[in-house]
Amino acid sequence: MGDNIYLPQLARIAHIKEEVGGERAIKTFRLEFENGGGFEHACGQCAMLSIFGRGESMISIASAPHIKDYKQFSIMRVGRVTAAFHELAVGDVVGIRGPYGNSFPVDAWRGKNLVFIGGGCGLAPIWPVIQTAVAQRGNFGEITVFYGGRSPRDIMYQAELEKLRGAVDVHLSVDKQEEGWNAFCGFVPANLMDKEPSPDNAIAITCGPPIMIKYVIENLRQLGFKDNQIYTTIENKMKCGVGKCGRCNVGKDYVCVKGPVYCWDDLKGLPAEY
Amino acid sequence: MEAILDKKNLNDWIAALDGWDAYAPALEDGVWSYRPASANAALAHPNTVQPPKGFAFPQREIFFRFEQIKGEAPRLTPVQPEPGRRVVFGVRPCDGRAVPRMDRVFADHVDDGYYRARRKDLAYVGLACHKPQSRHCFCKSVGGSPVSTEGLDVLLTDLGERYFALAVTDVGKALMQAGGALFAKAGASERKAVEQAHAAAVAQPQRGVADAAAAPAALKAGFDSPLWEELAQGCIGCGICTFLCPTCHCFDINDEVTGAAPLKGQRVRTWDTCQFPDFTMHSSGHNPRDTLGSRLRQRVSHKFRYFHENFGMLQCTGCGRCVSQCPVGIDIVQVVNRVAGSI
Ligand SMILES: Cc1cc2nc3c(=O)[nH]c(=O)nc-3n(C[C@H](O)[C@H](O)[C@H](O)COP(=O)(O)OP(=O)(O)OC[C@H]3O[C@@H](n4cnc5c(N)ncnc54)[C@H](O)[C@@H]3O)c2cc1C
Numbered sequence: 001m002g003d004n005i006y007l008p009q010l011a012r013i014a015h016i017k018e019e020v021g022g023e024r025a026i027k028t029f030r031l032e033f034e035n036g037g038g039f040e041h042a043c044g045q046c047a048m049l050s051i052f053g054r055g056e057s058m059i060s061i062a063s064a065p066h067i068k069d070y071k072q073f074s075i076m077r078v079g080r081v082t083a084a085f086h087e088l089a090v091g092d093v094v095g096i097r098g099p100y101g102n103s104f105p106v107d108a109w110r111g112k113n114l115v116f117i118g119g120g121c122g123l124a125p126i127w128p129v130i131q132t133a134v135a136q137r138g139n140f141g142e143i144t145v146f147y148g149g150r151s152p153r154d155i156m157y158q159a160e161l162e163k164l165r166g167a168v169d170v171h172l173s174v175d176k177q178e179e180g181w182n183a184f185c186g187f188v189p190a191n192l193m194d195k196e197p198s199p200d201n202a203i204a205i206t207c208g209p210p211i212m213i214k215y216v217i218e219n220l221r222q223l224g225f226k227d228n229q230i231y232t233t234i235e236n237k238m239k240c241g242v243g244k245c246g247r248c249n250v251g252k253d254y255v256c257v258k259g260p261v262y263c264w265d266d267l268k269g270l271p272a273e274y
Numbered sequence: 275m276e277a278i279l280d281k282k283n284l285n286d287w288i289a290a291l292d293g294w295d296a297y298a299p300a301l302e303d304g305v306w307s308y309r310p311a312s313a314n315a316a317l318a319h320p321n322t323v324q325p326p327k328g329f330a331f332p333q334r335e336i337f338f339r340f341e342q343i344k345g346e347a348p349r350l351t352p353v354q355p356e357p358g359r360r361v362v363f364g365v366r367p368c369d370g371r372a373v374p375r376m377d378r379v380f381a382d383h384v385d386d387g388y389y390r391a392r393r394k395d396l397a398y399v400g401l402a403c404h405k406p407q408s409r410h411c412f413c414k415s416v417g418g419s420p421v422s423t424e425g426l427d428v429l430l431t432d433l434g435e436r437y438f439a440l441a442v443t444d445v446g447k448a449l450m451q452a453g454g455a456l457f458a459k460a461g462a463s464e465r466k467a468v469e470q471a472h473a474a475a476v477a478q479p480q481r482g483v484a485d486a487a488a489a490p491a492a493l494k495a496g497f498d499s500p501l502w503e504e505l506a507q508g509c510i511g512c513g514i515c516t517f518l519c520p521t522c523h524c525f526d527i528n529d530e531v532t533g534a535a536p537l538k539g540q541r542v543r544t545w546d547t548c549q550f551p552d553f554t555m556h557s558s559g560h561n562p563r564d565t566l567g568s569r570l571r572q573r574v575s576h577k578f579r580y581f582h583e584n585f586g587m588l589q590c591t592g593c594g595r596c597v598s599q600c601p602v603g604i605d606i607v608q609v610v611n612r613v614a615g616s617i
């Protein structure tokens with residue numbers, strides 16, 4: 001990247017997986033840097049991906065930092081750039097610059113129980129944390145993952161979630177009951193109240209649509225989680241990623257630099273403009 | 275370094291600035307704008323409609339060009355700002371004070387190479403104000419002054435037939451030295467005259483923000499005030515207030531396609547504004563600032579609160595453009611005073 005902070009590196013799509021179909025489809029892309037490029041990242045950081053002629057989108061890096069050969073991104077098709085990503089094939093070359101933002105303080109959580117609560121596309125930003133915790137299983141206490149989608153077809157990372165079982169407690173949910181669904185039926189915050197994870201020596205990490213996060217945090221506090229035990233990410237619109245374009249501004253913070261990871265203790269002091 | 279420049283020598287000084295492209299305010303179609311200095315430039319202008327911010331941060335700038343033959347990897351060609359030293363004459367002190375504020379933004383966290391490349395070769399020769407340039411000026415109330423040197427390399431003060439020139443920076447000193455014998459030594463009487471002129475300028479009455487020092491805390495306390503929506507009524511969301519602001523720095527990044535096979539185009543940065551609803555609207559339709567009041571609050575709070583929380587100074591320099599040029603008369607001074615006065 002050198003002196004030109006807006007010039008992306010090039011990366012080739014090595015693998016594409018269709019996670020979720022339908023109108024707001026999600027695909028997971030594995031990107032390998034071209035020309036010996038690359039960068040290190042920490043759990044929770046993002047990258048600005050681009051398709052030349054279409055534009056850029058900020059996307060969470062969904063692979064764990066210890067994976068060096070590629071970086072993985074799960075992209076929901078919502079608009080101009082993301083739809084163009086869904087048209088790409090293995091071998092296509094895209095732009096990537098980053099990493100941007102702060103990260104989850106995973107090392108500081110050693111010895112603690114971790115409760116992950118994700119919804120929709122919100123499993124992607126916390127996936128590197130889950131992967132890191134599982135890779136260092138002995139360093140952490142109980143690990144619990146709550147995750148929900150609208151229907152069974154909206155559950156991303158299905159096979160990977162199943163593989164976690166044993167090392168991790170996995171509680172899936174769908175919004176509405178459907179034939180063949182044996183796990184919880186209802187919204188993610190309700191599933192949380194149904195299982196009542198203990199706040200003792202625990203950290204809760206939640207990510208998903210703003211409305212889900214709002215109710216998850218309310219419920220976590222009801223369960224006895226203190227504000228400094230709750231972490232989330234916020235996703236304001238971003239353009240530059242380097243604290244200059246003003247897009248992601250919330251109060252005094254440029255979320256692309258000070259976020260996207262926030263402890264609720266800090267976030268509650270910012271204007272609720274996210 | 276202080277010296278005296280006869281007004282009739284101004285153009286010779288500009289001509290003597292070897293290696294510098296000079297710009298000065300010119301009246302074109304009834305609008306004062308910065309233009310390449312003519313051979314008979316005179317500094318007799320009210321403040322320009324556009325501030326000089328575009329010299330360091332142009333309204334539109336190409337980051338790189340891309341070209342891609344179908345099935346092949348794209349080729350990227352970075353575009354760097356054209357090199358060359360530029361000196362801008364006649365910058366009013368409020369616009370001078372905007373310069374270090376913009377410098378902070380573009381150097382904070384990581385350095386923006388495009389801004390730096392332009393800025394390092396830019397000099398500002400300011401012109402002190404004897405009286406407010408318009409009834410909208412309020413520089414004094416936001417920590418500035420009609421004779422402030424902040425952000426300038428040279429400050430000129432009009433003493434009738436002559437300018438009193440004060441070098442503020444080393445670059446300013448070099449500019450004055452390049453004028454050689456065009457400059458005369460400043461004597462005691464000229465020093466006295468400039469002191470008097472400055473004192474008289476500072477004594478000129480201005481409207482203003484009632485208590486700028488208290489504004490950051492007051493706007494924090496007044497965040498949920500119903501006044502924001504009330505005062506924003508009528509805003510047509512044009513963004514003029516921000517585009518003409520000397521310290522507004524928000525921008526957009528977009529791809530412009532100029533050819534299809536092979537794909538050709540460029541990635542460009544353009545000024546943007548927090549006053550447009552889609553500035554913050556997520557693709558889902560969710561908009562964190564979905565009302566006129568929330569967007570007015572963002573603009574005013576950024577100037578008078580958030581910037582102060584980050585950098586310890588107000589971002590507003592009191593030039594008054596957002597007040598004089600707003601098509602519906604929304605007045606930042608009144609907004610700050612009303613919200614701060616209500617808590
Ligand atoms: C920190 C962070 C992490 C994120 N992580 C993820 C993730 O892991 N996965 C994921 O799927 N999403 C993620 N997102 C959300 C993602 O960034 C947005 O969904 C995405 O940028 C939407 O881009 P789009 O072009 O598809 O949408 P659009 O709504 O189409 O457009 C967004 C921008 O594109 C431009 N644009 C759109 N249409 C046009 C047009 N017709 N002409 C010109 N310009 C146009 C505009 O400038 C607009 O601002 C994340 C966001 C943030 C901030």
Ligand code: SF4
Pocket residue numbers: 508509510511512513514515516549596599600601602603604
């Ligand atoms: S100039 Fe006036 S009308 Fe236009 S966006 Fe600013 S406040 Fe609103």
Ligand code: FES
Pocket residue numbers: 237238239240241242243244245246247248249254255256257
């Ligand atoms: S994305 Fe530009 S300031 Fe955060």
